[in-house]
Amino acid sequence: FSTDGSVDWLTRYADEQPSFINYHFSFASEADSGMYDAVNRGWKRGAVNVDVLAYLNCDEQHLPFALKRVSVWFIEHPDVDVLFGDVIIADANGNYVCSRKMVRPTEGLIWTDHLPLFTASMFIRKSALEKYNLYPDKTWKNIGDVELVLRTMKQGVRIGILNEYLATFT
Numbered sequence: 001f002s003t004d005g006s007v008d009w010l011t012r013y014a015d016e017q018p019s020f021i022n023y024h025f026s027f028a029s030e031a032d033s034g035m036y037d038a039v040n041r042g043w044k045r046g047a048v049n050v051d052v053l054a055y056l057n058c059d060e061q062h063l064p065f066a067l068k069r070v071s072v073w074f075i076e077h078p079d080v081d082v083l084f085g086d087v088i089i090a091d092a093n094g095n096y097v098c099s100r101k102m103v104r105p106t107e108g109l110i111w112t113d114h115l116p117l118f119t120a121s122m123f124i125r126k127s128a129l130e131k132y133n134l135y136p137d138k139t140w141k142n143i144g145d146v147e148l149v150l151r152t153m154k155q156g157v158r159i160g161i162l163n164e165y166l167a168t169f170t
Contacts, residue, residue, distance in 0.1 A: 002029040006058075036136035036144040043135065052123050059170035060120035063088075066166040070123050073162050081128030081158045085121035085166030092170060100169075102161050105149055119145045120167035132157050 010027045028045060032038045039055050046053065052074055056062065066085070073083060089097040103109075103116045110116070124134055132155045136144040152159065 034138060034141060036140060037138040040135045040138060043129065051126055053126055053129060054123045056120060056167075060118075060167055062120075062167050063165055066121075069164060070162070070166065073160070074123070074125065077160055079158060080160035081125050081132075082134075082152060083123045083160045083162055084117045085123075085162040085164055087118045087121050088165055088168045090168050090170050094170075099165070101163065104159065104161060105153060107150065107153060110146060110150060115146050115149060117149060118167065118169055120169050128157055 007029045028042065032041060042055060043053050070083060084102045086102055087100045089100060091097050100118065105116055128134060134148065134152060136148050140147055
């Protein structure tokens with residue numbers, strides 16, 4: 001359960017959603033068994049009448065018009081299942097630290113260096129989520145995103161890279 005005021009803020013924002021934005025916004029605050037269990041619950045609950053899903057952690061946000069740009073990109077690329085975009089890294093005060101341009105992931109890069117993608121800029125077609133069971137493995141505490149990307153690659157899921165900044169990460 002969230003105790004930091006997030007539920008009040010989310011409730012207020014959901015009521016103020018601009019009419020020109022055509023997306024579904026949902027949230028829940030309930031007991032779960034960790035971050036990836038919460039993501040799975042959110043995706044299962046929110047996957048009604050939507051084509052693309054995403055999630056943000058508490059230190060991430062989508063940039064203005066990112067959702068519109070992602071929607072257009074998926075329409076223009078019907079053969080791609082998962083999309084990653086570029087990310088701006090900021091400090092706790094919102095100051096620019098650096099930029100991360102996304103690169104196509106390879107298993108070798110992930111195993112020997114780091115995950116070259118950020119979930120803050122990850123968008124998944126609902127059809128691929130269900131077809132390939134792309135729900136994060138909730139048994140992982142901290143690296144479920146790494147396991148998800150490796151599993152996605154092993155299953156041959158089609159990954160696209162949009163070389164535009166879509167999110168910030170603190």
